[in-house]
Amino acid sequence: MTLEIIARPGKRAYPPRVTAFTQTFWQGLLDGRFMITKCPKCGHMSFPPKRICAECWAPNTDWLAHSGRGILYSQSVVNAAAFYFAAELPFRLGIIDLHDGPRIATRLIGMDEPPPLGCEVELVTLAYEDGPLYAARLPAK
Amino acid sequence: MDRSDRSGIRNVCVIGQAALPCSRFQTPDEAEIQTVEHEILADVVVRAVAEAGIGKSDIDSLIFTHPRTYTKQRYFATFMANYLRLRCSGVVMEVIGNGMTGGLAFDQAVMQVASGVADVALALGISVETAVPRTTHLAYQMRSNGDVDFHAPFGFTPRVWYGMDVARYFHEYGATREQLAAVAVKDHWHGSLNPLSIRGTPFTRDQILAEAPLVDGMGLLELAIPADGAICLVLAREEIAKSLGKPYARVTGRGFYHEGVHEISEVPNDMLAMASCARSAQDAFAQAGITPADVSLAELYAGSTIIEVLASEAMGFAPRGKGAQLAVEGETRLGGRIPINTSGAPISRGHPAYLTPLYGVYELVEQLRGQAGARQVKNATIGAMMSELGNFSGASVHVLEAGR
Ligand SMILES: [Zn+2]
Numbered sequence: 001m002t003l004e005i006i007a008r009p010g011k012r013a014y015p016p017r018v019t020a021f022t023q024t025f026w027q028g029l030l031d032g033r034f035m036i037t038k039c040p041k042c043g044h045m046s047f048p049p050k051r052i053c054a055e056c057w058a059p060n061t062d063w064l065a066h067s068g069r070g071i072l073y074s075q076s077v078v079n080a081a082a083f084y085f086a087a088e089l090p091f092r093l094g095i096i097d098l099h100d101g102p103r104i105a106t107r108l109i110g111m112d113e114p115p116p117l118g119c120e121v122e123l124v125t126l127a128y129e130d131g132p133l134y135a136a137r138l139p140a141k
Numbered sequence: 142m143d144r145s146d147r148s149g150i151r152n153v154c155v156i157g158q159a160a161l162p163c164s165r166f167q168t169p170d171e172a173e174i175q176t177v178e179h180e181i182l183a184d185v186v187v188r189a190v191a192e193a194g195i196g197k198s199d200i201d202s203l204i205f206t207h208p209r210t211y212t213k214q215r216y217f218a219t220f221m222a223n224y225l226r227l228r229c230s231g232v233v234m235e236v237i238g239n240g241m242t243g244g245l246a247f248d249q250a251v252m253q254v255a256s257g258v259a260d261v262a263l264a265l266g267i268s269v270e271t272a273v274p275r276t277t278h279l280a281y282q283m284r285s286n287g288d289v290d291f292h293a294p295f296g297f298t299p300r301v302w303y304g305m306d307v308a309r310y311f312h313e314y315g316a317t318r319e320q321l322a323a324v325a326v327k328d329h330w331h332g333s334l335n336p337l338s339i340r341g342t343p344f345t346r347d348q349i350l351a352e353a354p355l356v357d358g359m360g361l362l363e364l365a366i367p368a369d370g371a372i373c374l375v376l377a378r379e380e381i382a383k384s385l386g387k388p389y390a391r392v393t394g395r396g397f398y399h400e401g402v403h404e405i406s407e408v409p410n411d412m413l414a415m416a417s418c419a420r421s422a423q424d425a426f427a428q429a430g431i432t433p434a435d436v437s438l439a440e441l442y443a444g445s446t447i448i449e450v451l452a453s454e455a456m457g458f459a460p461r462g463k464g465a466q467l468a469v470e471g472e473t474r475l476g477g478r479i480p481i482n483t484s485g486a487p488i489s490r491g492h493p494a495y496l497t498p499l500y501g502v503y504e505l506v507e508q509l510r511g512q513a514g515a516r517q518v519k520n521a522t523i524g525a526m527m528s529e530l531g532n533f534s535g536a537s538v539h540v541l542e543a544g545r
Contacts, residue, residue, distance in 0.1 A: 014283075016290035047407055048291040054401075074312070074412070076304025076357040078296055082280035085296040093301050095405065095412075102407040105287070107295040114357065117312040133294055 002032035003068045004124045004140065011130040013084040018131075021051050024063055029125050029132040034068040036102060037061035047102040068123035069139070070098035072115055075108060096121055096136055107135040150255040150428075153392040154382035154544060155506045157193025157375035159185050163339040163368035163491025163500070167211070167269035178212050179224045182267040182371045186225060189263070189373035194385045199377075201259035202231030204250040206242045206266030206495045210281065211273055231259035239285060240442060242266075243498030244528030244537045250376045251392055251539070260381060264502075265373035268493035278367070286531055287404045300364060302404065302532040303445040304356025310413055310447060311358065314462035318358055322349045323468040324446040325363045325488060331475060332485020334515040337500070339368045339491035358447070365444040368491030372499045374506070382544060388510040390524070394429030394540035396421035402534040415455035418529055418536040422456040425525070425538035433457030436540075437521040438480045438508055440501035442528040443487055452527055453481055456538070475516060483508065483516045498528035502539070509543040 018026050025048075028035040037046045039053035039061050046054060046061065053061055075094035078085075085091070092108040094115075106123070108115065115121075121136040161181070168175045190197060205218040214220055218235045221227075231253050238245040243266065250264035270278060279298055286292075286299045310316055326346050332338035344362055352360030382389040398420040400406070410416070426432060433456060441456075443449035450464035458479045459467045467473050473481040484490045484504040487497055505524035507513045513521075522543050529536040 012294060013296070014294045016294045022290070045407075048288055073409070074305035074309040076301050076308055077354070078298065078301050078304075079353070079355050080275070080279070080300070081296045081298055082283045083276040084280065086276070088296065091296060093295060093297060093305070095305055097409045103405060103409045104407070105292055105295075105297065105405050114308070117308065135295075 003034055003134070005032050005127050006124055008126045008128045010128060012128045012133055013088060015131060022049060025049050026132060028065070029134055030127065032125055033065045034123050034134065035063050036066050038064045045102050047104050066098055066101050068098070070096040070101065070121060072117055072119050072121050073097050073103065074117060075115060077114070094136060107133070108137065109135045110137045150251050150392050150395055152379050153251045153254045153376055154379050154389045155374055155502065155541070156195070156377045156382045156385060156389045157189050158373065158503050158506055159188035159192055160337060160372040160500060160503050161185060161370055162337045163370045163493055165271040166369045167272040169272045177214070178208060178217070178267045178269065179214060179221055182221060182265065183225055185371045186263065186265060186373045189375050193375040194387065195261060195375065195377070195381070197227065199261045200227055200263060201229055202250065202253040202262035203227060203229055203233045204246045204253065204262060204264050205235040206246045206268065206499070207235040207237035208266065209268055209270055209495060211270055212267070231262060239530050240444070240494055241498065241528045241530050241535065241537060242495035243500070244442070244526070244539070247374065247499060247502055247539065248395065248397070248537060250374070251395065254376050254378055261375065261377045263373055263375055264499060266496050266499065267371040268496045269369045270367055271369050292404070299444060300356050303364070303447055304358065306413065306447045306451065306532070307356070307358035310450070313413065316462065316465050318350065319346065320465040320469055321358060321446050321450070322346050322363065324449055324465055325349045327468045327474045328446070328482050328486040329362065329489045331483050331516060332489025335485045335490055338485045338489050339366055340485070340489045359445055363446045363488060365487035365492035368493045370491065370493030370496045370500065372496055372503060374499060374502060379544070389544045390506045390509040390541040391544040392539060393542050394425040394427070394431070395538070396424030396428070397537040398424070399535035404531045404534060413451055415451045415536070417534060418452050418527060419455040421536045421538045422525070422527065425540050429540040431523060431540065435523055436479065436525050437523050438483055438505070438518045439525045439527065440484060440504050441482055442498055442501065443482065444492065446488065448529070449482060449486060452529065456525070456527065475518065480518050483513065483518060498526060501526040501528070502541070505541050509541060
């Protein structure tokens with residue numbers, strides 16, 4: 001199970017910083033994998049990824065490729081945002097509970113109408129010219 | 142008098158206060174004549190101390206809210222100590238805690254007096270942002286409410302978290318945009334009676350619903366209105382308060398809780414439960430020896446109507462899912478069972494963000510001293526002030542009661 005990789009023209013509006021640790025995530029995303037971290041001691045799963053387990057403080061978590069599928073917990077349209085995003089307005093953001101995984105928040109794409117909460121969504125990789133982002137959409141048939 | 146009952150924070154009283162109306166007084170950089178923060182705040186401090194009826198030399202500690210990034214003068218607390226030549230043996234400091242900043246400044250001033258370090262402490266500050274373009278301000282804010290690398294790149298803003306609260310609230314409880322708008326009608330009416338309100342006008346439900354939604358379920362009149370402000374509260378031991386022969390407000394309970402979460406819990410939870418607010422209210426009420434039913438009025442830090450609703454439910458003033466409906470039924474308005482945000486709330490009174498909790502205390506003190514004029518809650522004896530962080534991750538509650 002890998003994420004569909006969708007090529008996007010131009011650069012990301014507000015690129016994330018990449019660290020020696022998080023580059024595993026961003027490189028994975030470019031390859032269509034959504035990497036989260038899981039604690040080998042207590043099983044706690046983190047996203048954004050964390051090197052140290054937030055719950056039990058075990059010093060080294062493991063990387064785990066998640067399916068990128070989950071349930072939409074909430075969502076909202078955005079009609080005003082920081083100037084970086086002026087060209088993208090309006091857009092939609094959402095909170096997603098990944099199946100057997102952590103809760104994340106990200107951009108929703110392909111949803112002109114408000115999607116029903118509780119619906120199934122899937123993550124995709126958005127491959128911009130300067131690097132990747134991810135977004136959620138209704139599952140491709 | 143049982144002295145043990147007056148130990149710790151229960152010995153702390155608010156004996157005086159002054160505040161500027163929430164307004165727009167920040168000048169743009171290109172203005173020929175500028176307003177500067179220290180000149181404005183100095184007047185407010187002198188007024189507050191005179192209102193308390195004490196002298197400058199009685200002041201031991203100064204707890205400032207950290208000015209926002211738009212205030213040019215840095216090291217503002219020590220600069221103000223110089224500007225007013227305040228010699229202090231307790232502490233002079235600035236506190237910062239996002240939207241809770243004003244609540245933390247009040248809390249620290251309470252602790253200064255409660256610990257015996259200070260006989261008199263000021264909780265004070267000034268906040269300016271209205272001359273800053275909104276999109277610039279949003280670029281600053283988006284680095285606050287969420288993760289700079291894993292949320293900001295998608296365009297998250299403080300308001301969108303509110304929008305997602307609304308969507309979830311409607312989904313779980315079948316609440317409607319019309320019910321939520323009733324909260325705004327109520328707050329704007331309260332604000333129309335408050336000389337400190339930046340809007341100062343009532344709005345009908347139709348006017349509120351006519352605004353285009355900025356996020357799901359809420360338009361301009363349902364979201365906090367940015368404002369500049371300046372405020373100073375004077376806190377002292379109760380012996381001092383009693384010696385002044387005037388009404389005052391005494392602190393009787395305090396609660397604080399941080400969930401160890403920033404904006405969103407990675408462990409799926411009930412986002413609408415506002416657990417930190419519920420926990421801090423329980424602790425504050427327990428310390429005060431009261432239940433939510435004993436509270437005469439509450440000032441809730443609310444950047445939007447949905448936060449007021451969720452907080453009123455978390456604190457036990459409304460059943461889960463009924464917070465907005467209570468506004469429809471008039472229970473949360475002046476004259477109702479539990480008046481909430483008689484100041485007009487950040488949507489009408491205005492939202493000088495780091496000061497908003499201090500303006501909340503100011504409203505409670507006016508009410509508990511019987512000086513709230515047209516907004517006066519009859520027989521107001523106990524007030525609660527809540528301030529919160531981000532999307533529910535941390536909150537604090539203070540309980541005050543009327544003293545004389
Ligand atoms: Zn662990």
